[in-house]
Amino acid sequence: MFEPKQEYSTDMSLGQDLAPHLPFLRRYARALTGSQSHGDTYVRAALQAIVDAPEDFPRDVDPRLGLYRTFQAIWSSTNDEIENRDAGDTGNEGIAQARLAQVTPRSRQALLLTAMEGFTPEDAGYLIEADPAEIDALVNEALEEIERQTHADVLIIEDEPIIAMDLETIVRDLGHSVNGVAVTRDEAVAQAMAHRPGLVLADIQLADDSSGIDAVKDILAEFSVPVIFITAFPERLLTGERPEPTFLITKPFQRSTVKAAISQALFFDQATVPA
Template identity: 60%
Template sequence: MSLADQIAPLLPHLRRYARALTGNQKRGDAYVRSLLEAIIADDSIVDRALDPRVGLYKAFYGIWSTADLDAAQPAEEVSGTEGVVSQRLSRMTPINRQALLLTAMEGFSNRETAHVLQVDEGEVSALIDAALKEIDNQIATNVLIIEDEPIISMDLEQIVRDLGHDIMATVVTRDEAVNAIATKKPGLVLADIQLADGSSGIDAVKDIFARFSVPVIFITAYPERLLTGERPEPTFLITKPFLQSTVKAAIGQALFFNNEESEAA
């Protein structure tokens, strides 16, 4: 099988990872595009001795850690909020967040993550612990949950509370979501796609975006509906069934970038 055939089905997940890592759909896609251009120029950057997915993510790490895509953009594109977020990224330790996202969201083992990040396997646990401490220190916010499955909504409520955040409301339809935001803005939205009355969590989020700018994490059993290559697509996406660590990592990333944008504003 050719390298192109091996990596093609992996690209939607790599795009999801890149967006979660950068906190921005456009920037995340730009890094993936830069990787593909590099592979076309020299496909040896993908380590064929590794599992194809591990090799692809390792090659992505090489692009992420060396390419300064923001510097290549016009000044006005990275001014204001975007500039502050970019500066924050340069001051933080990106490898901590990468280790957490690779294991918690992308499902890599510590050994595979070590290959991707080109570190000793023994370092991975320490990197993850450091990222989790950053999440634990985040400022608390109000969370709106849009989920029609009672057991899943209870799980999400518990995860949110364990992180020190408050539940603004838990709703099961688009109309209930609209009513919930009538008098109060959420600090974060966790949204399923297919809701109890046949309404759409995607439409509910669009209704929210019409009023507020707020980070959203889609949690769905149908990720293919949101990874089609069409616009709009989510920055943060979790597939059901999920692990608590996956949700925690996504919440940490979403609020990290949202807090930076709030400071800039």
């Protein structure tokens, strides 16, 4: 439901309208900041802004657009009140660190909004205050940057052969290498230990009822590597209530979505931005 819970009564109908879109805003925020904690903190700040001044929420657009627009306003502006608060408040400190770093330029915002979140150029333009032609130019700029990105060895953890083949094709077309395709937890860990990947693409549910999440936990216990999870039920991993993935792709996926997620995960990894 709409957060923070103790404030629902201020505008219950608005909260109900926004609730279905919150998981996907978390997905965008995490990809934008490269961190679950930073992304979720920004989402909470946006929700608090709506609770504090529901009359300022844009009512002339679709609720999802209004929600993302409010989030973008929080992200794009320097919030002195948040940044100057007590550093002991880890939530506010997270916002300050993510905002001051300014690690995701407008070109990548445009790419994430269109390729990952599925907004039209017109809607993306509304969200970041640009016209559709500028959005197209920004997306092209981001794609050109991706072409210059350092290539990685990728481990694919996926038990459905057709999906694994699709992912392998996308990865190779982006100029990366595939150093293994695993279908179970044990196989994934063994392959990762034998040939340390620079990126992991992991399905949640694997053959023999093992878990891609558990496989990734085992791998991360040995070394650090960026991870993108793939699932048909993204809402289950976008609650903001526990440690959850930073990068998440929804099945069935579009090629552009996978491309944007891979490039953003590697963008943060190569920039050595802490998650």
